[in-house]
Amino acid sequence: MVDRPQPLTDSQWQVMRCVLPVQRRRRLCLRRVVEAILYVCRSGCQWRNLPAEYPAWTAVYYYFYRWQRTGHWQQLNTVVNALDRLAHQREACPSLLCADSQSVRLAPRIHEHRGTDGGKQVNGRKRQILVDTGGRIWAAHVHAANGHDGTAAGALLPHRPWWSWRLRTVLTDNGYRGRFAEHLATLGLRHELASKPPSTRGFVPVARRWVVERTFAWLTGFRRLAIDYEFTPVSHVTWLLIANITLCLNR
Numbered sequence: 001m002v003d004r005p006q007p008l009t010d011s012q013w014q015v016m017r018c019v020l021p022v023q024r025r026r027r028l029c030l031r032r033v034v035e036a037i038l039y040v041c042r043s044g045c046q047w048r049n050l051p052a053e054y055p056a057w058t059a060v061y062y063y064f065y066r067w068q069r070t071g072h073w074q075q076l077n078t079v080v081n082a083l084d085r086l087a088h089q090r091e092a093c094p095s096l097l098c099a100d101s102q103s104v105r106l107a108p109r110i111h112e113h114r115g116t117d118g119g120k121q122v123n124g125r126k127r128q129i130l131v132d133t134g135g136r137i138w139a140a141h142v143h144a145a146n147g148h149d150g151t152a153a154g155a156l157l158p159h160r161p162w163w164s165w166r167l168r169t170v171l172t173d174n175g176y177r178g179r180f181a182e183h184l185a186t187l188g189l190r191h192e193l194a195s196k197p198p199s200t201r202g203f204v205p206v207a208r209r210w211v212v213e214r215t216f217a218w219l220t221g222f223r224r225l226a227i228d229y230e231f232t233p234v235s236h237v238t239w240l241l242i243a244n245i246t247l248c249l250n251r
Helices: 010-017 030-043 057-070 072-087 149-155 179-186 210-219 233-250
Strands: 096-105 115-117 122-131 137-144 169-172 190-193
Touching (some): 010 030, 010 072, 010 233, 030 057, 057 072, 057 233, 072 137, 096 149, 096 210, 122 149, 122 233, 137 149, 137 233, 149 179, 179 190, 210 233
Parallel strands (some): 096 169, 169 190
């Protein structure tokens, strides 16, 4: 039995309505639409199996897809991250980010952007994330699992977004040397390596970079992300952002 997510509190909804286009009057309650999307992310249920207490699944999916195309999920993720940092007496924008990847199985009968990670022996896709020192996701990219980390990571930061004005350093492991390091240099950013000593075995928490592994552990609480069920990598990126929004709002 999946724990049913609690309805949005008034304070949580006030944060979200500042970004989402809720000004126009509608028959549909957008607050209930957002709660339905958060339910799908947490429970992993199919769109057609949404409980009857929520709006029609076609309407919920419409807003999920529309806000994905308009960039509202990315905007909301950035705002929620900044507010969460301020609540923890930090600057709104990060000065240091950590990057890492995780391979995840892809649902059957989906052949687009599929590959096999030779190291992890996972047939599916790879998700790469940029997190701050608190584990908040600021950017994400999903691609076939056979893609190299350093080659594909350029899509994490194709350019410097507005929230990166304080950003100075990106921390990674050895897999991001080469092209990604060169790309960061063109953006005026410093690339630092943080890996465990080669003589050690098993899991070793690496200073300042273990927060990425903790974020991947947090994501396991969202069943929609346990397996990649999406036909497009962009949709999987959106679910990553929605999971991060949920974590920040719950704080």
